[in-house]
Amino acid sequence: MGEGxxxxxLLVAIxxxxxxxxxxxxxxxxxxxxxxxxxxAAAATTAIGAVVTVRAAAGPLVHHLGxxxxxxxxxxxxxxxxxxxxxxxxxxxxxxxxxxxxxxxxAGARGGGLTHxxxxxxxxxxxxxxxxxxxxxxxxxxxLMGITVYAITAGKTDDPAALPAAVNMAVTSTIGAVLVLSxxxxxxxxxxxxxxxxxxxxxxxxxxGVGLALxxxxxxxxxxxxxxxxxxxxxxxxxxxxxxxxxxxxxxxVLLPLALYGIARIEVVALGGGDDPASPVALxxxxxxxxxxxxxxxxxxxxxxLKRLLAFSSVSHLGIAAAGLGLAAPEAxxxxxxxxxxxxxxxxxxxxxxxxxxxxxxxxQVGELSGRGARLPVVVALxxxxxxxxxxxxxxxxxxxxxxxxxxxxxxxxxxxxxVLYAAxxxxxxxxxxxxxxxxxxxxxxxxxHGKVAEDHPEPEDHxxxxxxxxxxVLIVAGVVVPLLPGTETSVARAAGMFHxxxxxxxxxxxxxxxxxxxxxxxxxxxxxxxxxxxxxxGVAAVLGGLVAARWRGRRRPGxxxxxxxxxxxxxxxxxxxxxxxxTAGAAVLVWWVVLSGRGAG
Amino acid sequence: MSARSRDVRRRLLVFAVSxxxxxxxxxxxxxxxxxxxxxxxxxxGLLVDAAxxxxxxxxxxxxxxxxxxxxxxxxxxxxxAASAGLQLVLRELPGxxxxxxxRRGAPGRSVPATSDAVRAAALALVxxxxxxxxYVTFRGHLSLGGGLQAGALAVTALALVFLAGRYRAQRHFAxxxxxxxxxxxxxxxxxxxxxxxxxxxxxxxTNVLPLGALGxxxxxGTILALxxxxxxEAGAAVLLIVAEVxxxxLEREEPA
Numbered sequence: 001m002g003e004g005x006x007x008x009x010l011l012v013a014i015x016x017x018x019x020x021x022x023x024x025x026x027x028x029x030x031x032x033x034x035x036x037x038x039x040x041a042a043a044a045t046t047a048i049g050a051v052v053t054v055r056a057a058a059g060p061l062v063h064h065l066g067x068x069x070x071x072x073x074x075x076x077x078x079x080x081x082x083x084x085x086x087x088x089x090x091x092x093x094x095x096x097x098x099x100x101x102x103x104x105x106x107a108g109a110r111g112g113g114l115t116h117x118x119x120x121x122x123x124x125x126x127x128x129x130x131x132x133x134x135x136x137x138x139x140x141x142x143x144l145m146g147i148t149v150y151a152i153t154a155g156k157t158d159d160p161a162a163l164p165a166a167v168n169m170a171v172t173s174t175i176g177a178v179l180v181l182s183x184x185x186x187x188x189x190x191x192x193x194x195x196x197x198x199x200x201x202x203x204x205x206x207x208x209g210v211g212l213a214l215x216x217x218x219x220x221x222x223x224x225x226x227x228x229x230x231x232x233x234x235x236x237x238x239x240x241x242x243x244x245x246x247x248x249x250x251x252x253x254v255l256l257p258l259a260l261y262g263i264a265r266i267e268v269v270a271l272g273g274g275d276d277p278a279s280p281v282a283l284x285x286x287x288x289x290x291x292x293x294x295x296x297x298x299x300x301x302x303x304x305x306l307k308r309l310l311a312f313s314s315v316s317h318l319g320i321a322a323a324g325l326g327l328a329a330p331e332a333x334x335x336x337x338x339x340x341x342x343x344x345x346x347x348x349x350x351x352x353x354x355x356x357x358x359x360x361x362x363x364x365q366v367g368e369l370s371g372r373g374a375r376l377p378v379v380v381a382l383x384x385x386x387x388x389x390x391x392x393x394x395x396x397x398x399x400x401x402x403x404x405x406x407x408x409x410x411x412x413x414x415x416x417x418x419x420v421l422y423a424a425x426x427x428x429x430x431x432x433x434x435x436x437x438x439x440x441x442x443x444x445x446x447x448x449x450h451g452k453v454a455e456d457h458p459e460p461e462d463h464x465x466x467x468x469x470x471x472x473x474v475l476i477v478a479g480v481v482v483p484l485l486p487g488t489e490t491s492v493a494r495a496a497g498m499f500h501x502x503x504x505x506x507x508x509x510x511x512x513x514x515x516x517x518x519x520x521x522x523x524x525x526x527x528x529x530x531x532x533x534x535x536x537x538x539g540v541a542a543v544l545g546g547l548v549a550a551r552w553r554g555r556r557r558p559g560x561x562x563x564x565x566x567x568x569x570x571x572x573x574x575x576x577x578x579x580x581x582x583x584t585a586g587a588a589v590l591v592w593w594v595v596l597s598g599r600g601a602g
Numbered sequence: 603m604s605a606r607s608r609d610v611r612r613r614l615l616v617f618a619v620s621x622x623x624x625x626x627x628x629x630x631x632x633x634x635x636x637x638x639x640x641x642x643x644x645x646x647g648l649l650v651d652a653a654x655x656x657x658x659x660x661x662x663x664x665x666x667x668x669x670x671x672x673x674x675x676x677x678x679x680x681x682x683a684a685s686a687g688l689q690l691v692l693r694e695l696p697g698x699x700x701x702x703x704x705r706r707g708a709p710g711r712s713v714p715a716t717s718d719a720v721r722a723a724a725l726a727l728v729x730x731x732x733x734x735x736x737y738v739t740f741r742g743h744l745s746l747g748g749g750l751q752a753g754a755l756a757v758t759a760l761a762l763v764f765l766a767g768r769y770r771a772q773r774h775f776a777x778x779x780x781x782x783x784x785x786x787x788x789x790x791x792x793x794x795x796x797x798x799x800x801x802x803x804x805x806x807x808t809n810v811l812p813l814g815a816l817g818x819x820x821x822x823g824t825i826l827a828l829x830x831x832x833x834x835e836a837g838a839a840v841l842l843i844v845a846e847v848x849x850x851x852l853e854r855e856e857p858a
Contacts, residue, residue: 065806066799068669140680215631
C-alpha cells in the first residue's frame with residue numbers, strides 16, 4: 001500500500017456525492033446549481049486522479065475497501081488498485097466529463113438536473129470499474145454504467161430514434177452482461193475467489209480444461225460486446241447516433257476503450273497471457289480488432305449523417321486499439337495508451353462540433369449542409385483539423401500512437417497489421433474530410449435510402465454561446481499536440497511496463513514481498529523519418545479520399561456502390577432481432593475459439 | 603414471399619445455428635466444471651469467520667454490508683440510476699399537459715370496479731406488511747433479512763394501499779418530492795458512512811461504529827446502519843418507479 005492509496009475511494013465517492021446533492025430538490029430546482037455542483041465534483045475528481053497518477057508511478061497503489069486486507073495471503077474483501085495506466089485513464093475520463101459538464105452549462109441539459117445526476121453516476125461507475133481489483137466489482141460498475149447509458153439516451157424524448165436505440169442497446173448489452181456474470185460466476189465457483197490477483201495465482205498455468213476455458217471465453221465475449229467489436233457493434237453505432245452529442249463523445253472517447261481495458265487487465269493479471277501473443281484472448285483481440293477497424297471504417301465513409309459517421313469512426317478506432325492490445329507486448333500497450341490519449345479529446349471535440357452544427361442549422365445530413373461552410377469557417381477549419389487528426393497526420397496523438405503501434409507490430413513479426421491500421425485510419429479521416437469538402441464546395445449529395453436516420457430538428461438559433469466553439473477547439477488541439485508535450489512518450493511507456501508487471505500487481509494486492517521491478521519498455525520513437533513520411537502520406541491519402549468520395553460518391557446513386565458494401569450496409573437494419581442474432585453468432589465463434597485454443601484443451 | 607418474412611427467416615436461421623453452437627460450448631464446459639465447489643475452501647471459512655467477527659450472525663449481511671459493502675453500494679446505485687432514468691424518460695415536456703388523476707381507462711370504456719373482497723384483503727394486509735418491513739429492516743444483521751428485502755416489502759405495503767383503491771392515499775403517504783430527498787439522503791448517507799471509515803480508520807467503508815454484543819438489536823456497527831440506508835434507498839427508488847409509471851397517462855394530451 002503506497003502513499004496516497006487513501007485517495008482512491010474519493011475518485012468514486014466525490015462524483016456520487018455530487019449526484020446525491022444534485023438530486024435534492026432545493027438544488028435541482030435552481031437553474032445554475034446542478035451545473036456548479038457537477039463541474040465542481042468532476043473537476044475535483046480530475047485533480048485527485050492526476051495526483052494518484054503521479055503517486056502510482058512508484059508502484060501500484062492498493063486500497064483495501066472496508067480495511068479488509070488479505071488474511072494469510074487470501075483476499076477477503078475488495079481492493080481498489082491504481083497503477084499509472086488505470087489512474088491515467090481515470091484522470092482522462094474525469095477530465096472529459098468535466099468538459100461535458102461545462103458544455104451542459106452553456107447548452108442547457110435536458111430534464112432539470114437528472115442528466116447531471118446520471119452523468120455523474122456514469123463517471124463514478126467508470127472510475128470504480130477502472131480501479132476494481134475484483135471481477136464481480138468490475139461487473140457491478142460495468143452494469144451501473146450500462147443503466148446510465150440507456151437512461152440518458154432514452155431520455156432524449158424529442159428524437160424518435162432515441163428510444164429504439166436505447167432499447168436495442170439495453171437488450172444486446174444485457175446479453176453481454178449475462179455472459180460476463182455467468183463467466184465470473186463459473187470462475188468463482190472453480191477458483192473460490194473473484195479477486196483478480198488471487199484468480200491469477202490460482203489459475204493453473206498448464207491446463208485450463210474446457211470448463212475454465214468456457215468461463216474465460218464468456219467473460220471476454222461479454223466485455224467484447226460492451227466494447228462493440230464486430231459483430232457486436234450494431235447497437236453501439238445506433239446508440240452513438242441517437243444519443244446527445246456530449247454523451248456520444250464520451251461513449252466513443254472513453255467508454256468503448258474502457259471495456260477493452262477490462263479485457264486487457266483480466267488477460268494480464270488473471271490469465272497471465274499479457275506477454276504471450278499466441279494466447280487465445282490476444283489472437284481474438286488481434287483478429288477481431290483488425291476486422292472491426294476496417295469494417296467500421298468502410299461504414300464510416302458511407303455515412304451521410306455527421307453523427308453516424310463519427311459513431312462508426314469511434315468503433316473503427318476502437319478496433320485499432322483492440323488489435324494493438326492483441327499484440328500482447330508492453331510496447332504495444334504503450335502505443336495503444338498513446339492512441340487513446342490522442343483519440344479521446346479529438347472525438348469528444350468533433351461530437352461537440354456536430355452539436356454546434358445542429359444548433360445553428362438544425363441538420364446533420366450532409367446533403368442539407370452542403371455549401372454552407374462559408375458561414376461557419378471556424379467549424380469547417382476545426383472539422384478539417386479533426387479529420388486530419390483521425391487520419392493520423394503528424395503530430396496528432398493518433399499519429400504517434402499509430403507510429404508506435406506499427407513499430408510494435410513489426411517487432412512482433414505481425415507485419416499484416418500495419419497496412420490495416422493505416423487503411424482504417426485513412427478511411428475514417430476521409431469520411432470526416434468528405435463532409436468538409438461538401439460544406440466548402442456545395443457539391444450535391446445523391447439521395448440515399450440507406451442513409452436515413454431519424455433526426456431531431458431543434459429550431460436553428462443564431463445566438464451561440466462562446467463555449468460551443470472554444471471547448472471543441474481546445475479538445476481537438478489537445479488531441480493534436482499531446483505527443484509534443486515533453487515526457488508523454490516516456491510516461492506512457494513506463495505506465496505500460498507497470499501494467500504488464502503481473503508479479504508486482506499480485507504482490508501489492510495480496511500483501512506479498514514486492515518482486516524486483518521488471519524493466520519497462522523503451523519510450524516509443526515516433527519521430528523517425530519513415531514514420532513521419534507514412535503519417536504525412538496517410539494525411540494526403542485521407543484528403544484525396546475525401547475529395548474523391550465527395551465528387552464521385554456524391555453524384556452516383558447509392559445503387560452504384562459495390563455489392564459487398566451494399567450488403568454490409570444492409571446488415572445494419574436497426575432491428576433488435578437481427579442484432580441479437582449476429583451477437584449470438586459472434587459469441588459462438590469467440591467462446592468456441594477460446595475453448596478450443598485454451599491451454600489444456602489440446 | 604414478402605421481404606419481411608424473409609428477414610424473419612434469415613434472423614431465425616442465424617440465431618438457431620449459432621445458438622446451437624454456443625449451447626454446445628456451454629454444455630461441454632458446465633459438464634467439465636460440475637464437480638467443482640468452493641464451499642469448503644480456506645477462503646469460504648475465512649469469510650464466515652470475518653462476518654461473524656463483525657457481530658453479525660447472519661454471514662450474508664456481513665458479506666453484503668461489510669466485506670463487500672462497495673458492491674452493495676454499486677447495486678443500490680443501480681436502483682438510484684434506474685429511478686432517475688425513468689424520471690428523465692417520463693418527465694413532463696414543455697406544452698405537454700399531465701393529468702393529475704390516473705386516466706379512467708381508454709375513452710369509451712369504463713374501468714371494472716375492484717371487488718370488495720380484494721379491497722378488504724388488501725386493506726387488512728397493509729399494516730402487517732408495513733410492520734414486517736420494519737422487522738426485516740432491523741433483523742438483517744441478526745437473522746434472515748436486510749435492506750433490499752425490507753425496501754421491497756415497504757413498497758408492497760404501499761402497493762396494497764393502491765390495490766385497495768386509494769390512489770390518492772398512496773400518493774399522500776409517498777409524495778415524489780420527499781421520495782427524491784429520501785433517495786438523495788440515503789445514497790449520500792451510504793457514501794458518508796464510507797467516508798467516515800476512511801477518515802477514522804483509513805479505509806473506505808470500514809466498520810467504525812461500536813460492534814456491540816452478538817445478537818443484540820443494536821449491534822454489528824455500520825452493518826445495521828448501511829442495511830437501514832439501503833432499505834430506504836430501495837424502497838424510495840422502487841416507489842418512485844411505480845409512481846412514475848402510474849402517473850404516465852395512456853395517451854398524452856395534445857400539446858396546446
